[in-house]
Amino acid sequence: MTSTIERVDHTSMANAIRALAMDAVEAAGSGHPGMPMGAADMATVLFTKVMKFDPKEPHWPDRDRFVLSAGHGSMLLYALLHLLGYEGMPIEEIRNFRQWGSKTPGHPEVNHTPGVETTTGPLGQGLATAVGMAMAERSLNATFGDDIVDHHTYVIASDGDLMEGISHEAISLAGHLKLNRLIVLFDDNEISIDGPISLSESGDQIARFEAAGWDTVRVDGHDPDAILDALEAAKRSDRPSLIACRTIIGYGAPKKQGTSGAHGAALGAEEIAATREALGWPHEPFEIPTDIRDAWRIAGLRSGQARRAWEKNLAELDREARAEFERRIRGDVTVALAPAIAEHKRLLAETKPKVATRKASQDVLEAINPVLPETIGGSADLTGSNNTKTKGLEVYDAGNYGGRFVHYGIREHGMAAAMNGMALHGGVIPYSGTFLVFSDYCRPAIRLSAIMARRVIYVLTHDSIGLGEDGPTHQPVEHLAALRAMPNLQVFRPADATETAECWQLALETKDRPSAIALTRQNLRTLRTTYEEQNLCARGAYEIAPAAGDARVTIFASGSEVEIGVDAANELQKRGIATRVVSVPSFELFFAQSKEYQRSLTEGCEVRVGIEAAVEMGWRRLIGEDGIFIGMTDFGQSAPYQTLYEKFGITAQAVVEAVEARLSEKRSEEE
Numbered sequence: 127m128t129s130t131i132e133r134v135d136h137t138s139m140a141n142a143i144r145a146l147a148m149d150a151v152e153a154a155g156s157g158h159p160g161m162p163m164g165a166a167d168m169a170t171v172l173f174t175k176v177m178k179f180d181p182k183e184p185h186w187p188d189r190d191r192f193v194l195s196a197g198h199g200s201m202l203l204y205a206l207l208h209l210l211g212y213e214g215m216p217i218e219e220i221r222n223f224r225q226w227g228s229k230t231p232g233h234p235e236v237n238h239t240p241g242v243e244t245t246t247g248p249l250g251q252g253l254a255t256a257v258g259m260a261m262a263e264r265s266l267n268a269t270f271g272d273d274i275v276d277h278h279t280y281v282i283a284s285d286g287d288l289m290e291g292i293s294h295e296a297i298s299l300a301g302h303l304k305l306n307r308l309i310v311l312f313d314d315n316e317i318s319i320d321g322p323i324s325l326s327e328s329g330d331q332i333a334r335f336e337a338a339g340w341d342t343v344r345v346d347g348h349d350p351d352a353i354l355d356a357l358e359a360a361k362r363s364d365r366p367s368l369i370a371c372r373t374i375i376g377y378g379a380p381k382k383q384g385t386s387g388a389h390g391a392a393l394g395a396e397e398i399a400a401t402r403e404a405l406g407w408p409h410e411p412f413e414i415p416t417d418i419r420d421a422w423r424i425a426g427l428r429s430g431q432a433r434r435a436w437e438k439n440l441a442e443l444d445r446e447a448r449a450e451f452e453r454r455i456r457g458d459v460t461v462a463l464a465p466a467i468a469e470h471k472r473l474l475a476e477t478k479p480k481v482a483t484r485k486a487s488q489d490v491l492e493a494i495n496p497v498l499p500e501t502i503g504g505s506a507d508l509t510g511s512n513n514t515k516t517k518g519l520e521v522y523d524a525g526n527y528g529g530r531f532v533h534y535g536i537r538e539h540g541m542a543a544a545m546n547g548m549a550l551h552g553g554v555i556p557y558s559g560t561f562l563v564f565s566d567y568c569r570p571a572i573r574l575s576a577i578m579a580r581r582v583i584y585v586l587t588h589d590s591i592g593l594g595e596d597g598p599t600h601q602p603v604e605h606l607a608a609l610r611a612m613p614n615l616q617v618f619r620p621a622d623a624t625e626t627a628e629c630w631q632l633a634l635e636t637k638d639r640p641s642a643i644a645l646t647r648q649n650l651r652t653l654r655t656t657y658e659e660q661n662l663c664a665r666g667a668y669e670i671a672p673a674a675g676d677a678r679v680t681i682f683a684s685g686s687e688v689e690i691g692v693d694a695a696n697e698l699q700k701r702g703i704a705t706r707v708v709s710v711p712s713f714e715l716f717f718a719q720s721k722e723y724q725r726s727l728t729e730g731c732e733v734r735v736g737i738e739a740a741v742e743m744g745w746r747r748l749i750g751e752d753g754i755f756i757g758m759t760d761f762g763q764s765a766p767y768q769t770l771y772e773k774f775g776i777t778a779q780a781v782v783e784a785v786e787a788r789l790s791e792k793r794s795e796e797e
Contacts, residue, residue: 134421136350139174140166141405142209142418144378147201148401149411150223150230152392157224157232160376160388161199164347165282165313168371171353172311173206174425176361178277180433181212181426184241187455188436189429190277191243191259191551195252196284196313197233198390204230207241209419210426214240217412236550236578244550245578248570250290253310254540255574256281257300258547258556260308260366261522261532265502266553268528270451273439278361281310285323288312288331292570295540300366301339302535304524308366309357314347315375321386335368347371378405454500454553457581457637462497467631468659469493474623475657483685484587484645486623488513490630495519495530498634502548504532504558505585506541511647512559512587538564542571542584549580555634557583561593562644563602565609575640576614582640583633589619589644590739591774592686597764606684607743609642610713616641620663621670621688621709624654628663629711646686648767653688653709666716667727667748671695671707679705679785680727682748683737687756687776691737694781703785706731713744733788739776754784 143166151157172192173179179189194203201223207215214229222228229239233247243259246252260279267275287293300308312331316323332342341363345352353371360367376388379401393401402408409415440448453460470493479486495501495516503519505512515531522529534541538560545556560568565586575582591601609617616639618629626645633641653670654662662668667682671692679698683691688709695705708727710716716724728734734753736745742755749755756776763770771777 134418136167136170138418139421140170141378141407142414142422143169143202143205144405145402145407145409146205146208146220146412146414148379148393148398150201150204150220152395152398153221153411154224155392157201157392158198158390159201159393160317160382161196161284161313162202162205163377163379163388164315164373164375165199165202166377167348167350168311168313168353168373169202169206169282171350172280172357173210174422174428175354176357177280178429178432180429181210181241182430183433184212186433186436187552188275188277191256191279193244193252193256193259193279193281194234194246195249195256195281195287197246197252199284200230200232200234202282203234203242204239207239209414209422211423212241221412244547245574248574249284249286250292250296251543251570251574253281253283253287254292254296254543254571255547255550256308257296257305257540258544259551260300260305260547261303261544262548262551262554263307264305264527265522270447274436274443274451278307278309281308282313283310284313285316285327286318289327292539292543295537296543297335297338297340299534299537299540299544302524304339304364305366306364309360310366310368312368312370313373314370315373317375317384317386317389319386319389332368332370339365341365341367342370344370344372347373348377380404451553457552459634460497463494463631463634466493466497467627470627471624472657474627474652475655478652478655479623480649480651481623482646482649483620483623483626484511484513484647486620486626487585487630487643487645488516489623490627492516494630494634498555500553501555501557502530502532504534504541504556506534506538506558506560506564507536508560508587509533511561512585514557514559514585532558534558538567539571542568545582546571546575546578546580549575549582550578555581555583557585559585559587561588561600562586562605563588563600565602565605565642569608572609572615572640572642573612576612579614579638580640581637584640584642585645586642587645588647589685590646591758591762591770592739592767593647594767594770595764598761601762602740603758603761604741604743606644606738606740610744614639616712616714617644618642618663618712619644619685620711621683621685622650622653624652625663625709625711628661631661632664632715644685648686650686650689653692663711664715665719665723666712666714667708667710669706669727670709673704673706674699675704677704677706677731678789679703679733679735680731681705681707681735681737681781682710683707684710685738687737687739690776690778690781693778694785697778697782698785701786703789705785710748717747732792733785735781735785737776737781739771754788756781756784
């Protein structure tokens with residue numbers, strides 16, 4: 127093996143990446159050839175000399191993770207996967223770059239392409255996600271030891287990644303936590319789409335990372351020996367490491383290298399021909415000489431022995447520890463979760479607490495966290511407001527990676543992306559909190575959670591004007607609608623403590639999508655006063671208060687407004703108007719039910735009413751075009767929450783008056 131690799135020099139192996147990148151982009155007529163061509167040297171060293179992985183077992187739990195944060199340079203990663211021999215990445219996939227149904231989409235997608243660890247493209251997200259991967263590795267290492275969990279997370283990041291604001295949060299958090307298994311290769315080519323970085327940037331990235339507590343070094347990004355020395359030194363560091371690799375974008379392209387012309391467009395036939403000559407690469411498009419391909423394939427087999435040794439270590443664990451590790455990696459929740467939720471619901475039925483759902487959330491977490499040791503909670507400096515820390519959780523920090531609560535600081539962007547990284551790494555279930563209004567700061571990462579189909583749980587408290595005096599900057603009105611508009615995201619808004627417990631159970635048991643749980647600041651009375659074994663929230667909507675007889679009116683409401691709906695229904699029934707109340711904790715789950723079930727709640731009555739202290743968007747699917755909506759049409763105000771509900775007309779009396787007026791209209795029309 128060694129002789130074969132030595133026979134094929136580094137430059138030839140790196141040029142194979144360059145050739146595949148420029149040929150694939152040319153064939154597609156779109157893409158970013160410059161980054162792969164410039165970063166080919168560092169990638170070749172990393173994958174042939176340093177990283178621990180096995181193309182034959184791409185999901186080996188103790189593999190090193192690689193994040194191409196500069197996702198626009200996706201052909202760098204696809205070329206590597208093909209050359210290393212990953213199943214599912216034949217040369218045909220490289221030829222079909224960016225085409226319908228190919229394994230080589232424009233930006234890397236984790237569930238789509240074997241060997242891709244995370245979906246990247248929005249700059250900065252990959253780097254911040256890698257922080258979460260490194261956090262998860264240290265957490266599992268603290269539990270299972272070096273023989274089972276002992277790997278690194280490597281990142282190739284671009285100038286653009288480091289300019290995005292999220293990078294500041296990510297590197298600050300990683301430095302604070304001393305995540306020494308995180309190593310970032312900075313593709314320091316000084317070029318962005320508009321042109322030289324100097325057009326918009328004059329900062330010192332090395333100084334910035336050093337100030338955040340990282341080890342740093344600058345090397346020639348086309349010198350394989352310097353790159354290797356820097357990587358080996360980084361692996362010995364007790365801090366996260368930045369290796370700034372000064373590279374030339376579009377390396378080898380005579381007219382376009384070093385310019386923005388190599389960044390985001392095909393080089394063109396003439397420039398590609400000149401590049402082949404400059405690189406000494408006389409081969410036809412997509413042709414890799416046998417000796418070079420063999421050298422790459424042999425490099426891909428380097429870690430086979432290490433993987434087999436790891437499998438032996440796992441087999442030698444005691445049965446209970448091995449079963450626990452395998453359960454966590456599969457993402458299965460323990461069988462103890464359902465009984466813990468059931469017992470908690472029984473307690474709630476007996477005690478009937480009047481509490482804010484944020485406090486109800488903390489109470490259910492007190493029941494959940496002891497039976498799910500893989501949960502890692504946190505908050506963006508709102509621990510006492512989000513109620514995400516329970517009694518048994520120690521703080522996760524540089525002195526205690528076995529802790530299960532992360533103080534993320536005021537870093538909502540970085541927190542959300544780091545949770546994605548934890549979920550992608552596997553073995554842990556991340557949840558963390560901020561205010562619902564600040565979900566705007568988390569939104570890019572939440573969107574990626576949904577695209578990647580990962581179980582990440584966003585605890586979003588202070589969910590309406592019900593938070594009161596902090597005023598419109600903190601009162602979310604459009605945020606529920608915005609989150610519900612996102613595909614593959616479960617949005618829960620529980621009405622009381624029992625619904626809160628059920629929503630948590632659903633979020634934890636759902637492996638293939640993230641969940642957002644919107645919770646109140648104000649106290650709510652218990653509406654589910656008897657124990658029900660079935661998880662009623664799993665239907666998305668259900669009748670929480672039946673009518674006295676055939677319902678003429680159906681009131682739909684979510685969260686804190688279900689209580690208002692129940693009070694309105696009681697008053698309407700006193701007035702001889704049979705009214706039922708439907709609680710709607712999850713639009714997504716309700717519209718996933720059978721049409722028959724949906725019709726059982728939405729049809730057969732004269733008037734439908736929707737109540738939510740938020741904007742109307744999305745509610746017409748429930749109440750119809752002629753339904754009544756009681757909610758917000760503007761931003762909030764600063765005042766005690768009781769005053770706000772009255773002034774904005776979100777009260778039981780307002781519902782009663784609107785229903786009676788609508789029934790009177792209908793009678794007049796009939797007459």
